[in-house]
Amino acid sequence: MSEEKKMTTETAIKQESNTAQEQNTTQELSETWAQDALADLEDWIEEQGIYIRQ
Secondary structure, eight states: OHHHHHHHHHHHHHHHHHHHHHHHHHSOOOTTHHHHHHHHHHHHHHHTTOOOOO
């Protein structure tokens, strides 16, 4: 029974990763993706209570 459960779990993980890969390939990046990512990162850092001198 543990082998059956293990195979089911492995199959589910593979299906999830395949779905994630399909979503990544179909989603196009905006031209400002780098600036957007930096802004998101800076917001997250500030939410943690850390302020960066600029």
